Amino acid sequence: MDNPKVVICMSTYNGEKFLAQQLDSFIAQTHQNWRLIVHDDGSTDSTKQILARYADLDDRVRVVDDEGHLGIKRAFLSLLSKEDAELYAFSDQDDVWHEDKLAVLVARLRGEDPSVPTLIYSRFDEIDAQNQILPDRSSQAVYSTRLKDFLLINTATGCTCMVNHALRDQLIRPLTSLRLSAIHMHDWWAALVASALGQVIFVNQKLVSYRQHGNNVLGAPTGGRFLKRFGRFLEFRESRIVDSGTKQAGELLRLYGPQLSVDQTQLVAGVADLFHGWAPIKKQRFLKRQGLFIRSKFLNIETILLLWMFPSQRRRVFSRNEV
Template sequence: MKIAVLMSTFNGEHYLEEQLDSIISQNLDSRDCKIEIYIRDDGSSDSTLSLLKKYSIEYKNISVINDEENIGVKLSFFKLVKEVDADFYLLSDQDDIWSNNKIQYFVDIFKNNKTEGMSFGIYSDMWVADKKGKSTGKLLKKGTSKEPSNNKYIEFDELMFSNKVTGASFGFDKLAGQKMRLLSEKIVQQSAMHDEIFAMVIAATGTLFYSSEPLTYYRQHEHNVLGYSGIQRLSILDKFSHLKSIINGDMQLINDVHAITKVFYTEQTDNIEQLFHAKSIFNQYRYLKIAVRRANSQHYMQLIILYLLILMKWNGGKKSYD
């Protein structure tokens, strides 16, 4: 079984070695699994490339892709997904630290939960870590909207209300990768983030699994592209008091979900597809009620009212990435 770890780097000299060491030193059954690490540098101007060259010479399973072009993190990861063939993929940030059993844990869940003919993905919780990579004792997802609402499997409808998946703790199988390649570069580039749109593809075409086991130390420092954001952890009730600052982010999620329904029409996407085609607020309410029920929010009516308001604004603006 070929496992591909995909990493995009950009001026990551400060923490890159510690991340690479944690991947290289994984406890894994080598009789069954082979790890290959693919790193695309996105135009670094510091010593990142020289560090990568050193590692690729010492470890033959590390491949470095240097296009000398800065295309941004979303397209950089998308390019890796399109160009690398593997049985199972894991995405990696350049500045975190992995628990030494992370890959084996993900592979075991994949083997025990995979449904033939359906794409499969898994994401897990993470320890929020300080600048030195030490756990702060806080978990990124526990007790927030990023936890699954019902059980270990994420409904496609849920992803319209919250971007649950963080790429630093995300893996998926070959079929999921093949489905992702059906996306256009424009959809990926205009999405909120690559991990979010990849997760939507999996939830639309297969099974998106969640594990509460923290397997990554999610390092927080001054150079994070994204990080431990308090606003991402707001409850539904809090969202009403932060409506102006939240509404654009929620509209982005709606745009991304809508774009996915235009590429994949499946049983999983049917309700949201009907919601987007609803001509009246009554029919919007009908399908939104089903979506909110699937999300199993404890703030049922508040969430429906909030998203009816957001949909009214969204319907007058950009709906998809044509």
């Protein structure tokens, strides 16, 4: 794998403000053997015109515009099937890739068994709308590679991820039967499948400037941010994360169950069953025994409180916080 082809998958929607910067960062990559496949999900601004201009300038850019509205989850997963390559990368429409992003990830994968489904991801820095780097919050970050760590929360940010051909095949094989409502987002799902069927690799290097727009749940640990988080906690707003985790666990078991080991099956089934019925003590013991508590005080407290709620109360909470 000296010079593997990397297919970059991007879904756009009204991204005219920052799209050109992102596309320019692809062109500036030191690893030049890449192809960009873009699905536009119904933009009404100049996004399509920007894409067409870059496609005219660079034949590595290909726009897929014949599938209509797909939504972000289906768009990204379906893009994996559009072209054969050794490697695939996910990209947002508004970030900026560091010029060595592809080169670093490709180099780290060199020597890995290509038959093992693999997802690799890295750290990132954060920028605002003016491209100014935001305060570093690395001390708060958690970077996981194990199945148990991906069951209730995701740590692999999509814009930093690359997957190999073996994982790509595992992701697209059941795509027609995949229940999209059961997965939170394409990057979390890809990391979950990789950690169950193969491996997840973390590169401790910042390779993407991840743009923040001011609406992110997580942010700098200021007093105002804490009060916002605490307010969301009081409303159980973060419960959708662990709820998504349990649903994804059930979907993983349904689609890939025969490929899981006995221990994996027991672990995944326990998470899938977490909010079914009412057995709070038993399920708290399961979480503790498996080491599944999340590195977030708010989420851990919410999870325990949810376990003690009657099923009808939980359903109301989850329904209120659906996105």
